[in-house]
Amino acid sequence: MIALEGLTRHFDGKAVVDGLSLTVARGELLVLLGGSGSGKTTTLKMINRLIAPTSGRVRIDGRDTAELPGHELRRSIGYCFQQIGLFPHMSVAENVAITPSLLGWDPAEIRRRVDELLTRVELAPEEFRDRAPDALSGGQQQRVGLARALAARPLVMLLDEPFGALDPLTRDRLQQEFQQIRRDLELTAIFVTHDMVEALLLGDRIAVLEEGRLAQVGTPAELLRSPANAYVERLMETPRRQAELVDRFLGRDAGP
Amino acid sequence: MIEQLALVPGYLTAHLRLSLLALAIGAGVSIPLGVWLTRRPRLEPGVLGVASVIQTIPSLALLAIMVPALAALGALTQRFGVPLRGIGFAPALIALSLYSVLPILRNTVAGIANVDPALVEAARAVGMTDRQRLLRVELPLAMPVIVAGLRTATVWVVGTATLSTPIGATSLGNFIFSGLATRNDAAVLMGCLSAAGLALLLDALIRLLEVGMRERSRARVGVAAATLALLCGYTALSFAGTGGERPIQVGSKAFTEQYILAELMAQQIETRTGSATHKLPSLGSTVAFDALAAGDLDVYVDYTGTIWATIMQRGDLEAPRDQVLGEVTRFLDATHGIGVAAALGFENTYALGMRADQARDLSLSRLSDLAPVSPRLEIGGDYEFFQRAEWKSLLATYGFAFARQRSMDPALMYRALQEGEVDVISAFSTDGRIAAYDLVLLDDDRGVIPPYDAIVLVSARLRREHPDVMAALSALDGAIDAAAMRRMNLRVDRDGEAPSTVARAFLAERSDSP
Numbered sequence: 001m002i003a004l005e006g007l008t009r010h011f012d013g014k015a016v017v018d019g020l021s022l023t024v025a026r027g028e029l030l031v032l033l034g035g036s037g038s039g040k041t042t043t044l045k046m047i048n049r050l051i052a053p054t055s056g057r058v059r060i061d062g063r064d065t066a067e068l069p070g071h072e073l074r075r076s077i078g079y080c081f082q083q084i085g086l087f088p089h090m091s092v093a094e095n096v097a098i099t100p101s102l103l104g105w106d107p108a109e110i111r112r113r114v115d116e117l118l119t120r121v122e123l124a125p126e127e128f129r130d131r132a133p134d135a136l137s138g139g140q141q142q143r144v145g146l147a148r149a150l151a152a153r154p155l156v157m158l159l160d161e162p163f164g165a166l167d168p169l170t171r172d173r174l175q176q177e178f179q180q181i182r183r184d185l186e187l188t189a190i191f192v193t194h195d196m197v198e199a200l201l202l203g204d205r206i207a208v209l210e211e212g213r214l215a216q217v218g219t220p221a222e223l224l225r226s227p228a229n230a231y232v233e234r235l236m237e238t239p240r241r242q243a244e245l246v247d248r249f250l251g252r253d254a255g256p
Numbered sequence: 257m258i259e260q261l262a263l264v265p266g267y268l269t270a271h272l273r274l275s276l277l278a279l280a281i282g283a284g285v286s287i288p289l290g291v292w293l294t295r296r297p298r299l300e301p302g303v304l305g306v307a308s309v310i311q312t313i314p315s316l317a318l319l320a321i322m323v324p325a326l327a328a329l330g331a332l333t334q335r336f337g338v339p340l341r342g343i344g345f346a347p348a349l350i351a352l353s354l355y356s357v358l359p360i361l362r363n364t365v366a367g368i369a370n371v372d373p374a375l376v377e378a379a380r381a382v383g384m385t386d387r388q389r390l391l392r393v394e395l396p397l398a399m400p401v402i403v404a405g406l407r408t409a410t411v412w413v414v415g416t417a418t419l420s421t422p423i424g425a426t427s428l429g430n431f432i433f434s435g436l437a438t439r440n441d442a443a444v445l446m447g448c449l450s451a452a453g454l455a456l457l458l459d460a461l462i463r464l465l466e467v468g469m470r471e472r473s474r475a476r477v478g479v480a481a482a483t484l485a486l487l488c489g490y491t492a493l494s495f496a497g498t499g500g501e502r503p504i505q506v507g508s509k510a511f512t513e514q515y516i517l518a519e520l521m522a523q524q525i526e527t528r529t530g531s532a533t534h535k536l537p538s539l540g541s542t543v544a545f546d547a548l549a550a551g552d553l554d555v556y557v558d559y560t561g562t563i564w565a566t567i568m569q570r571g572d573l574e575a576p577r578d579q580v581l582g583e584v585t586r587f588l589d590a591t592h593g594i595g596v597a598a599a600l601g602f603e604n605t606y607a608l609g610m611r612a613d614q615a616r617d618l619s620l621s622r623l624s625d626l627a628p629v630s631p632r633l634e635i636g637g638d639y640e641f642f643q644r645a646e647w648k649s650l651l652a653t654y655g656f657a658f659a660r661q662r663s664m665d666p667a668l669m670y671r672a673l674q675e676g677e678v679d680v681i682s683a684f685s686t687d688g689r690i691a692a693y694d695l696v697l698l699d700d701d702r703g704v705i706p707p708y709d710a711i712v713l714v715s716a717r718l719r720r721e722h723p724d725v726m727a728a729l730s731a732l733d734g735a736i737d738a739a740a741m742r743r744m745n746l747r748v749d750r751d752g753e754a755p756s757t758v759a760r761a762f763l764a765e766r767s768d769s770p
Contacts, residue, residue: 050380050381070380071383071384071385071388072383074380074381075383076383079381079382081374081378081381083374084378085374085375085377085378085379085381086378087375087379087393087397088375088397089396089397089470098382099382099383102382102383102388148382152383
């Protein structure tokens with residue numbers, strides 16, 4: 001579905017992403033994991049060309065994305081990020097309706113779609129439709145952000161630490177809901193995070209980035225079992241230790 | 257007071273027309289330019305720098321610069337059959353438009369630059385083109401800041417527009433300049449209050465429009481937009497009404513005698529020929545001459561000594577009166593096609609004046625006596641005086657060494673002398689205030705100051721196309737002696753009569769007597 005081929009980006013002559021090749025299967029969620037400066041956000045933004053690659057290419061369904069104008073490409077890809085970026089001068093409904101209106105959908109069709117999506121992200125349309133984004137809680141805002149990203153029925157979703165600024169309970173709830181939506185809609189997704197636990201919970205596979213290069217890619221189990229290098233091993237220690245700690249509090253022995 | 261009130265609608269309309277059009281041009285240039293600059297951040301410091309430099313030019317100077325600039329441009333466009341007036345509406349409009357650029361431009365750039373980067377990223381991510389991002393996200397979010405700039409520009413432009421009077425554009429400044437020159441405080445107050453009221457009104461309307469748009473209140477937007485549209489429509493209609501045959505343009509400089517003489521000439525023309533006149537009051541001295549030479553002005557009164565020294569650049573100041581008049585007349589005709597329709601019969605020369613009591617205490621009557629005591633005295637002069645050739649000759653001949661010299665508004669100069677802030681002033685020999693304030697003029701015993709015969713100057717066009725007007729003006733030759741002029745000046749300066757009333761009385765008295 002999505003293929004990155006030798007994707008490279010330089011900033012001021014320095015490679016931030018360096019020759020990255022990866023594939024993501026249809027309906028799969030791939031987590032891009034790494035510390036700050038590992039190049040995970042830059043990689044994500046090169047997929048919808050918010051950042052232009054210095055070299056290399058991205059194919060979606062075999063088609064080189066460089067063939068499309070950037071704005072047309074982005075209309076076909078959902079994008080969610082930590083700052084959410086709801087437009088404060090537009091109502092909730094107007095925010096959700098943006099991409100369909102850019103695509104020239106029929107207004108009645110847009111209205112139906114907005115209500116359907118607000119319901120889907122568990123915001124009652126009649127209550128939230130005409131609210132200003134500023135009047136919503138952080139969790140509610142990110143629900144609107146998710147609805148906006150899904151509005152034009154994209155098949156690919158890019159998410160950049162979308163739940164990073166939320167409190168743990170809200171984050172947990174939204175993670176579950178997102179997984180449900182993703183499965184229902186059979187979305188292919190790339191999810192950037194530096195949170196190991198989130199990566200293990202959500203990822204079908206995890207790609208670990210280290211200074212712009214791919215350190216290892218595999219299922220959570222593979223990464224936990226056989227880390228490819230010391231960096232990956234160190235990353236995996238954190239969730240392991242947390243799990244052991246939790247088990248001890250619950251009075252159980254750690255692992256087999 | 258009532259006479260002043262009658263002038264309000266005309267001045268207010270002209271002021272509004274000038275301000276609104278300047279703001280429209282300013283915003284029309286600055287907002288697109290500001291947007292363009294946010295796309296080319298490297299050019300931003302340079303362009304904002306130029307706009308700032310324009311802003312630092314004193315507004316009066318910027319307006320004055322436009323006159324020769326437009327006259328030069330007018331000479332060029334004339335060849336393509338497009339006439340462009342060097343004085344009046346056009347130069348004032350250009351200067352005010354330039355003046356409104358900086359606040360709008362700066363706020364447009366700042367408003368767009370300060371849009372949250374997350375919103376810019378979101379706008380791109382949802383698939384907006386650059387243009388859609390600008391129109392749907394950046395401009396709406398920057399609008400409060402841009403409108404704040406527009407409001408600043410509005411207050412500046414409406415205020416500064418009062419200074420367009422000396423370059424021949426009618427504005428509420430007509431009240432202020434003529435009021436200051438003729439000591440009519442009611443007129444000054446009227447001009448200031450009207451301009452301030454207009455600035456506040458426009459500011460409030462723009463604010464109402466912006467708040468209404470932000471809060472999506474149809475009522476507020478409706479009221480503000482309708483009122484603004486009404487004002488624009490009204491001024492546009494009054495603009496359309498100014499077409500047709502051009503009336504005779506009668507100019508005056510900014511002092512009492514000039515207002516009276518302009519009224520007198522206009523009334524003389526209207527009653528004798530029936531031609532319509534339009535008065536351009538309070539012009540700068542060189543503005544008036546340049547405008548006459550360019551044909552933008554048809555008639556005004558100047559003085560032989562002024563032409564002799566500033567236009568002809570003649571250094572030999574001690575020439576006899578008749579010789580100067582003859583040479584000036586020939587020079588103006590030969591070089592500019594300007595005619596001298598009449599010599600009015602009086603001289604208004606520069607003279608140095610003092611309070612009578614102080615002159616008595618120091619036993620001064622002649623300029624030669626003044627030189628030895630000058631280091632203990634301060635002198636005040638009008639804005640031109642210390643730059644003039646006469647002042648340089650006075651210094652060279654008498655060897656004055658005043659403790660301090662101060663340029664001041666002629667209207668305020670007399671008060672400064674009265675209150676002892678200065679000891680000597682540059683005065684005009686026909687000034688009614690000389691008697692009113694009990695001043696003495698010191699005798700130019702070494703004959704340095706040239707003759708200053710008041711002469712009626714007429715444009716080449718008027719000479720060619722309006723022989724009847726020429727005849728009406730020539731009838732004023734020798735009609736006014738110095739005493740008569742001083743009396744008329746005093747009636748305005750001391751008694752607060754309107755220049756038009758005084759002029760009318762003079763003409764009536766003249767036609768009654770055989």
